[in-house]
Structures are given as C-alpha cells and as structure tokens.
Amino acid sequence: MHGSGIQIWFFIGVLLLIYGVLIFGYGIFELATGSYPAGVQLTSLHTPIWWGALLTALGVLYCVKFRPGRA
Amino acid sequence: MIVNCMTHLVSPALLAFSTVPMAHLSLLDMIVIAVYFGMVIWIGFYLKGRSNTSEEFFMAGREMTAWIAGLSFVSANLGSLELMGWAGAAYQYGILATHWYWIGAIPAMLFLGLVMMPFYYVSKTHSVPGYLQLRYGEHARILAAISFAMEMILMSGVNMFAMAVVMKVVLGWSLTFSILISAAAVAIYVTLGGLRSAIFNEVMQFVLIWGGALLVPILGLVQAGGWNGLKKQIISNMHSDSYFHMWRDTGHFASNPMGTHWSGIVLGLGFVISFGYWTTDFLVVQRVLAAHNLRAARMAPVIGSFFKMAVPFIVILPGLLGLVLLQNPDGSRMQLVGQDVVKSCTADESASQMDAAGCAAAMSKTTLPPAYQQKVLTGAAGTELHSYNDALPLMMVRYMGPGLLGLGITALIAGFMSGMAGNVSAFSTVWTYDIYKPLINKKGSDSHYVLVGRWSILIGVAVSIGAGYLVQHAHGIMDYVQALFSFFIAPLLGAILMGMFWKRATAPAGFLGLLIGIISSVSMFVWVKFDHAALGIVALYPEATDMAANLYRAWWAFSITVIVIFLVSMITKPKPVAELDGLCYSCTVLPKEEWVPFYKRVWVWALLAVCIFAALNILFW
Numbered sequence: 251m252h253g254s255g256i257q258i259w260f261f262i263g264v265l266l267l268i269y270g271v272l273i274f275g276y277g278i279f280e281l282a283t284g285s286y287p288a289g290v291q292l293t294s295l296h297t298p299i300w301w302g303a304l305l306t307a308l309g310v311l312y313c314v315k316f317r318p319g320r321a
Numbered sequence: 322m323i324v325n326c327m328t329h330l331v332s333p334a335l336l337a338f339s340t341v342p343m344a345h346l347s348l349l350d351m352i353v354i355a356v357y358f359g360m361v362i363w364i365g366f367y368l369k370g371r372s373n374t375s376e377e378f379f380m381a382g383r384e385m386t387a388w389i390a391g392l393s394f395v396s397a398n399l400g401s402l403e404l405m406g407w408a409g410a411a412y413q414y415g416i417l418a419t420h421w422y423w424i425g426a427i428p429a430m431l432f433l434g435l436v437m438m439p440f441y442y443v444s445k446t447h448s449v450p451g452y453l454q455l456r457y458g459e460h461a462r463i464l465a466a467i468s469f470a471m472e473m474i475l476m477s478g479v480n481m482f483a484m485a486v487v488m489k490v491v492l493g494w495s496l497t498f499s500i501l502i503s504a505a506a507v508a509i510y511v512t513l514g515g516l517r518s519a520i521f522n523e524v525m526q527f528v529l530i531w532g533g534a535l536l537v538p539i540l541g542l543v544q545a546g547g548w549n550g551l552k553k554q555i556i557s558n559m560h561s562d563s564y565f566h567m568w569r570d571t572g573h574f575a576s577n578p579m580g581t582h583w584s585g586i587v588l589g590l591g592f593v594i595s596f597g598y599w600t601t602d603f604l605v606v607q608r609v610l611a612a613h614n615l616r617a618a619r620m621a622p623v624i625g626s627f628f629k630m631a632v633p634f635i636v637i638l639p640g641l642l643g644l645v646l647l648q649n650p651d652g653s654r655m656q657l658v659g660q661d662v663v664k665s666c667t668a669d670e671s672a673s674q675m676d677a678a679g680c681a682a683a684m685s686k687t688t689l690p691p692a693y694q695q696k697v698l699t700g701a702a703g704t705e706l707h708s709y710n711d712a713l714p715l716m717m718v719r720y721m722g723p724g725l726l727g728l729g730i731t732a733l734i735a736g737f738m739s740g741m742a743g744n745v746s747a748f749s750t751v752w753t754y755d756i757y758k759p760l761i762n763k764k765g766s767d768s769h770y771v772l773v774g775r776w777s778i779l780i781g782v783a784v785s786i787g788a789g790y791l792v793q794h795a796h797g798i799m800d801y802v803q804a805l806f807s808f809f810i811a812p813l814l815g816a817i818l819m820g821m822f823w824k825r826a827t828a829p830a831g832f833l834g835l836l837i838g839i840i841s842s843v844s845m846f847v848w849v850k851f852d853h854a855a856l857g858i859v860a861l862y863p864e865a866t867d868m869a870a871n872l873y874r875a876w877w878a879f880s881i882t883v884i885v886i887f888l889v890s891m892i893t894k895p896k897p898v899a900e901l902d903g904l905c906y907s908c909t910v911l912p913k914e915e916w917v918p919f920y921k922r923v924w925v926w927a928l929l930a931v932c933i934f935a936a937l938n939i940l941f942w
Contacts, residue, residue: 255367265525272724291719292720297720298724
C-alpha cells in the first residue's frame with residue numbers, strides 16, 4: 251500500500267512468524283516425546299516441523315523486508 | 322437433485338441442531354485462533370486514525386497497489402462460498418465444480434481489467450449504483466442500491482451461517498455463539514478502519530487460507546497415491562470417470578453428476594453470472610476502485626485471475642479426495658449427504674429422539690448402503706451423518722494435529738469473516754452514498770457521512786445475523802447463493818453493459834430494464850418453487866438441478882433486461898453524446914497511460930492468463 255505507516259505485509263509477517271514458531275515448537279515436542287495425536291493420519295511425515303519451519307522462514311522474511319520505518 | 326422441498330422440516334430453533342463434534346481444540350489451537358482475533362482487532366484500531374474522511378473510510382483513500390487490490394479482489398470472494406461450499410460441490414459433482422473458478426471467473430476478470438475498469442475509474446464513482454446514476458439517473462441508482470444492499474445482507478448471513486456450521490461441526494460450539502463472536506469481531510474492525518481495514522484483513526486472510534488449507538491436498542494426495550491413484554480410486558468407488566471431466570459429459574443433462582448442459586455453463590455461468598458478479602458486483606469492484614491509479618486498477622483483476630485459477634487446488638481437490646479418503650469409525654468409506662438429510666436424522670432440542678420415519682425417507686433418496694441406514698436409524702455409535710459442506714473440515718481433522726488444526730480453523734474463520742467484512746463494507750458504502758445521501762440527507766458534512774457509514778456497518782451486521790438464520794431454508798449453501806446472484810446480478814449486468822456499450826440506451830430504459838429483469842428473475846424462482854414442472858421451461862430440462870436452474874434463470878433475466886432496454890430506448894429520447902463522456906465506450910477518450918516496458922503491460926499478463934486458462938480447460942476436458 252502506498253503512504254506511510256505499517257504495511258499489510260508486515261502484519262502478515264508477524265502473524266506467520268508467531269504461527270510458525272508455535273507449530274514448529276509443537277512438532278519438536280511431538281518428535282521428542284513420541285506422542286502423536288490420536289486419529290491424525292500421516293504423523294510419520296512430521297508435518298508440524300517442516301510446515302512450521304516454512305511459516306517461520308516466510309514470517310521472518312516479511313517482518314524484515316517490510317519492517318516499519320524501512321525506506 | 323430435486324428442488325428443495327424441505328423447508329417445512331426446518332426448526333426455528335437452529336440451536337437445537339446438535340451433532341457430535343469432529344475434534345476438540347487443544348490449548349495450542351486456541352492460542353492460534355486467539356492470535357488471529359487479536360491481530361484483526363489490532364489492525365482495526367491501528368487503522369482507525371487513517372479512516373477519518375469519507376474518501377479514506379469508504380474508498381481506502383484510493384491508494385492501494387495493484388497487488389493489494391488484486392489479492393483483495395480475489396479474497397473478497399473467498400468466504401464460505403469458496404471454502405466449504407465448493408469443497409462440498411466437488412464432492413457432489415466432481416471436477417465440474419471447477420467451472421465456477423475458471424470459466425465462471427477468468428474471462429470476466431480479464432474483461433473487467435481490460436475493458437470496463439477505465440469507465441468505473443474515470444467516472445470517479447464511489448459505487449456501481451453510482452455509475453448507474455450517472456448513466457441512467459436517480460431511479461436506476463436507487464433500485465440497484467436497494468437490491469444490492471439486500472443482497473449484501475443476505476450474503477453476509479450466508480457467511481455467518483457457514484462459519485457457525487464449521488464451529489458446530491468441528492468443535493461442537495453452538496451456532497449462536499459462533500455467529501455472535503464473528504459478527505462482533507467484524508463489526509469492530511470494519512467500523513473502526515472502514516474499507517482499508519476490510520482490505521487489510523482480506524489480504525491477510527488470503528495468506529492464511531493458503532497457509533492453513535494447502536496441507537490438506539498435499540497430504541491427501543500423498544495418501545491417495547498421487548493424482549493417478551486418486552482417479553483410480555474414484556472410478557472404482559463411483560463407477561464413473563465423469564468426476565474428472567469438465568466438458569466431455571456436458572452434452573446432455575443426465576450424463577454428468579451436476580445435471581447441467583454446456584450451454585447453461587457457457588451462457589448462464591460463463592457469461593451472465595460470472596460477468597455479472599466480477600464486473601458489476603460492487604463487493605468486488607470496490608476493491609479495484611481503491612487502486613492508486615488507472616493502471617493499478619486495470620492490473621488488479623488480471624493479477625487476481627492467476628490466483629483465482631490456483632484456488633481449486635485448495636478447495637476442489639480436498640472435495641475429490643474426500644470421496645475416497647474419508648472413513649467412518651468402522652473403517653468403511655464415509656458417504657456425505659445433503660444438509661436436509663442430516664437435519665432429518667438429527668434430534669432437535671424439542672424432541673429426545675429423531676423422527677425415524679422422516680430420517681428413513683430422507684436417507685432413501687441417498688446412496689447410503691441399506692445396512693448403514695439401518696445403523697443410523699437405530700442410533701448406533703459412530704454413525705453420525707455429515708453433509709457435503711463438511712467435506713473440507715473433515716479433511717482438515719484427518720490430517721491436522723494440534724497447532725495445524727488451529728491454523729486450518731483460523732483459515733476458515735478468516736475466510737468467513739473476510740466475506741462478512743466485504744459484504745458489510747460494500748453495504749455501508751452503498752447505503753451511505755446511494756440511499757442515505759440522495760434520499761435522506763443531501764447536505765451532510767463529510768464527517769457526518771463517515772459516522773453514518775460506521776453506524777450502517779453496525780446495523781448491517783445486526784440485520785445479517787437474522788439473515789444467517791434464513792440460510793438453512795436452502796438445500797445447500799451454494800444453491801442459495803446462486804439463486805441470489807440470478808435475482809440481482811443478471812439484470813444489473815444487462816443494464817450496465819447496455820449503458821456502457823450502447824450510447825442510444827436511455828434513462829427510462831435503464832430503469833425499466835433493471836426493474837423488469839429483477840421481477841422476472843424472482844418470478845421464475847417462485848414459479849419453479851411452487852410448480853416443479855416449470856423446470857422443464859425455465860431450465861430446459863424437467864430434472865435439472867437447482868444449480869442448473871439458476872444458470873438458466875440468470876440467462877433469461879439478463880436477456881429480458883437487454884430486450885426491455887433496447888425496446889424502451891427506441892421510443893424514448895437519448896442523452897446528448899456530450900453528457901456521456903466517461904460513461905459510454907464510443908463517447909469517451911480514455912486517458913493515456915504512462916509508458917511501461919512490455920512485461921509490465923496489462924494486456925501481456927492478460928494474454929498469459931488466457932493461455933493458462935485455455936490449457937487448464939483442455940487438460941481437464
């Protein structure tokens with residue numbers, strides 16, 4: 251968006267970063283403890299780990315690139 | 322599909338409709354959802370200080386880039402309609418449902434960007450009814466504004482209902498609780514930040530939907546053995562490969578799962594409904610009008626078309642995967658049914674047991690195995706029935722554990738709330754500019770109209786809560802929405818196209834064409850509702866589905882509007898050509914756009930979109 255102030259992409263970066271860290275953290279917990287949620291399929295793929303890592307990376311990228319005050 | 326005759330079974334107490342929830346949210350899921358609500362409220366408060374004038378509040382200051390306007394343009398249509406409705410439609414009709422994304426969107430979006438956008442933008446109108454006022458006068462504007470406002474409220478109700486269903490089905494929350502929570506959040510952030518807030522949240526929602534829903538088709542395809550494995554299993558289960566062909570089996574109504582004909586798809590959907598929605602529905606056009614210059618306004622729908630072509634991957638594919646992967650607790654293949662069947666087989670609060678006879682009658686029209694029907698009637702454990710609209714949430718629960726499930730649910734909530742926000746922000750603009758200002762108070766100050774806009778959002782949300790409860794009177798969410806489109810959108814398209822491309826069209830003709838088009842559309846709907854045999858005339862086939870009937874009704878309503886405008890124009894006096902500058906194609910010299918390299922030109926990207934669109938249709942012929 252044109253104009254000054256926080257850009258929408260920064261808000262998105264913050265959201266993705268929070269979600270990425272939460273989900274990645276849970277994935278690590280799951281892997282470490284070996285306790286997987288009942289009824290969920292394909293747990294052997296460790297989806298929370300790689301999906302959480304992807305969200306975190308995107309979140310960091312957007313937060314840095316669109317941080318407030320950046321020219 | 323038979324025309325819905327189930328309205329008498331609907332209990333006024335919607336809350337009584339109880340099912341066993343699919344999942345229970347963990348603390349992590351709750352945190353994920355809470356973070357989203359916190360973020361949208363934060364955005365609302367942050368943008369409050371930037372929404373003080375009417376231009377800022379209603380038009381987001383006209384400072385959006387092509388990317389933001391384009392994403393918002395697509396996202397405004399990613400409410401309940403897209404997510405649950407089309408996943409359910411894909412489960413019912415197969416890949417035919419993709420028509421609503423491709424032929425039902427892409428040509429119209431490109432036409433808007435290449436041809437129509439300059440007129441909307443150059444005329445500097447605040448709304449589509451505002452364009453009608455400039456072209457046809459006050460009567461046409463008021464008629465369009467009132468019908469649009471009604472449509473927005475009903476559509477907002479659709480979104481609320483769909484979201485509440487997700488919460489009920491997945492989490493067991495009461496419908497009323499979900500409706501009130503979502504309505505309150507939307508009311509807060511749109512009232513504070515206006516259109517800018519709605520657009521911000523729509524872009525955020527677009528990212529969330531991909532982040533939350535993309536896992537379902539990825540993991541589903543892994544489990545189904547890839548695309549070929551999925552095809553093999555569906556053909557084996559359904560004994561038909563029609564589920565994988567978009568055009569091949571549309572030569573006759575009875576030879577495809579949707580019960581429609583290619584002529585209805587091309588004329589009704591591909592032309593009238595699609596062009597009506599994507600080029601004249603103010604809900605989506607408003608997003609593009611907020612672009613910062615004409616080039617951005619033209620580029621936005623073209624950018625949006627690429628994303629639109631990709632959406633079936635996260636909506637249609639999960640529906641198809643559901644056909645083979647969803648299982649009952651006993652391991653047998655789960656079969657989803659119509660919402661009316663689920664209701665018939667569910668006890669409401671006023672009765673301790675379901676109506677067994679009604680349930681048996683409803684199930685007899687489905688393909689559920691007799692043994693399973695018997696289990697449902699005896700209330701055996703693990704025999705909960707789910708409707709088509711549950712396909713996507715069921716797939717989410719299948720693959721998503723703590724955290725990811727919260728993200729998936731958040732994506733759905735975001736989609737629904739964004740749809741509601743789009744409806745109420747468009748309603749607010751039309752109410753303030755096209756109803757309140759010309760009819761009630763012509764001389765208010767700018768700040769007064771902003772205040773009216775804020776109040777109309779609150780009132781619009783309150784009224785749409787009531788509309789949400791009306792939604793359950795329809796056989797499925799999709800059919801209901803399609804019916805709405807053909808009431809208002811098709812006549813509006815006829816009036817705008819005639820006004821924009823025929824300088825001889827007169828003001829009385831525009832008004833009368835619009836009015837008679839709407840009346841004829843509603844009349845056809847009522848006629849078919851009370852006389853099923855009328856389907857043979859309206860939809861050209863006595864056993865046409867509701868959806869097919871809507872396509873043909875839209876085509877007739879459009880045709881009637883165009884004919885009326887033509888005939889009345891021939892006997893009334895047209896406007897002088899000088900007064901049509903900026904309003905009519907042959908009377909307008911469009912401003913020259915700045916020079917840009919070829920790879921930044923609108924037509925280059927539009928051409929690429931056309932090539933991809935053609936390739937996809939051939940690939941899935």
